[in-house]
Amino acid sequence: MxxxxxxxxxxxxxxxxxxxxxxxxxxxxxxxxxxxxxxxxxxxxxxxxxxxxxxxxxxxxxxxxxxxxxGFGDAPAAEWSGWRSTPRPADTRPRAKSFGQPGGWRRERYLDLIREWVGRGVAVEDPYDPVLVRRAPRELRRMLADALAEEATARVVADLGIGYTVWHDVAAPVRGGTGDDKLDHIVLSPSGLYAVLSEDFGGPVTVRRGELTGDVVPGTPVADLLARVRSISRSAGVRFGGVIVVLPDEDLLQPVTDLGRTRGIPVVLVARGALSNLLRQGVPGARSIGGNEIFDVRTRLQQAVRFV
Missing domain, CATH: 1.10.287.110 (DnaJ domain)
Structure with missing residues (x-):
């Protein structure tokens, strides 16, 4: 928080x-x-x-x-690096197989926009300086917040081990889309195949009729996510077992919320701290896969996935 x-x-x-x-x-x-x-x-x-x-x-x-x-008061903020992209410490444990760069598209977009906002010809020594970020327009801060959210989710999935495969920043063009439509993560696990959206709206979120609502929630994130899922399903020839929306722990009052089914696909809202258990146990009602089907689904996704 x-x-x-x-x-x-x-x-x-x-x-x-x-x-x-x-x-x-x-x-x-x-x-x-x-x-x-x-x-x-x-x-x-x-x-x-x-x-x-x-x-x-x-x-x-x-x-x-x-x-x-x-960045408040006279104290320098240079010691704090929480918004910078930092390399993960060396870890010898088996990790999930990962493709793509989590949060990469949004980080690059943020860096372009923050420099454009500051002004051409003006050097930006530290685009993650807390004072600079705090003063930036909300759409720029949202871009950085979502990049951080995607990176945090990727760390959770990576720690689940070699039984999991994840694709990050997957292009998922939809009719009438913005041209940069994507799925944040596709997770293939022993419990099923899931599309995962990582978000940070910067405040508490509620649910109404299967959609996220609240003063800080723009548009229809769940409906948009499902449209992208259908796009990948068609292009790769795979069936998703469930859809997961991940938010910061402090923005939800309960760790897991069932949002119901859309076209037979269960959708759940989960606090990031509960994501690991959810992926291990499986989304309630999700279609499970196993045996040779896992290898078939992995192959189909590897051949069809394109990154933004």
Whole structure:
């Protein structure tokens, strides 16, 4: 929480200026607790955000670390690299077989847009500087947030081991699309074949009639995802067993939500912390595959998949 480029800062959640003194900060925290407490009609998700915000800035030591990492005050933010693309530490454990670059398209797009936004001829020393990112338009921050979300999901899948194969940033053109339509991840597992969407909307999300809703949710992400799934199904000649939408843990009140079936395909919404168990156990009601069919599906996807 609060490490997403889209998230409100701890100060925004508490409703105070970043330069507020300790007493003002404490009063704001107590007020926000009363305003958001579920027992008095408040929103449970926002109530949790208020508590987390206080953990980050409620003590002098924690506040100094938070300000340094997020570009508030006079403290330099150079020590913090949470939004930069960093190499994964060496790991000798067997890992899932992976193709494509998770988050790669969105990172490249973000870098192009942030330089364009700053202005031609102006050098951008660090496109991930917290101060620069915080000031950027929401569409730029959303691009970076989604890249980070895709990278986080890829790490979860990679840790599942050699029984899994995953394709990232798969081109999935649809009629009337934007020209950059893609599936974030296709995961072939012992429990089934899944299309996975990694998102970060920067706030709590709710569900209505099988679709994601909320002030921070643009368009119809589930319907768009299913259209891309149908595109890949046709081009590769495969049947997906389920569709998974992955969101940050703090944006959901429960780890797994069944969104129902669309054209026979079960769709689930899952917090990233629960994704590993879901993929191991399988999406409830999903079509399982095994034996020679796994090899056939892998071959078909390898021949048909194109990357954005």
């Amino acid at each position: 609060f490490d997403s480029p889209l998230s409100a800062s701890a100060y925004d959640v508490l409703g105070v200026d970043p330069a507020a003194d300790e007493e003002t900060l404490r009063k704001a925290y107590r007020l926000r607790l009363r305003q958001t407490h579920p027992d008095t009609g408040g929103d449970a998700a926002v109530f949790i955000q208020v508590q987390r915000a206080w953990e980050l800035v409620g003590t002098a030591e924690a506040r100094t670390a938070y300000d340094r990492g997020h």
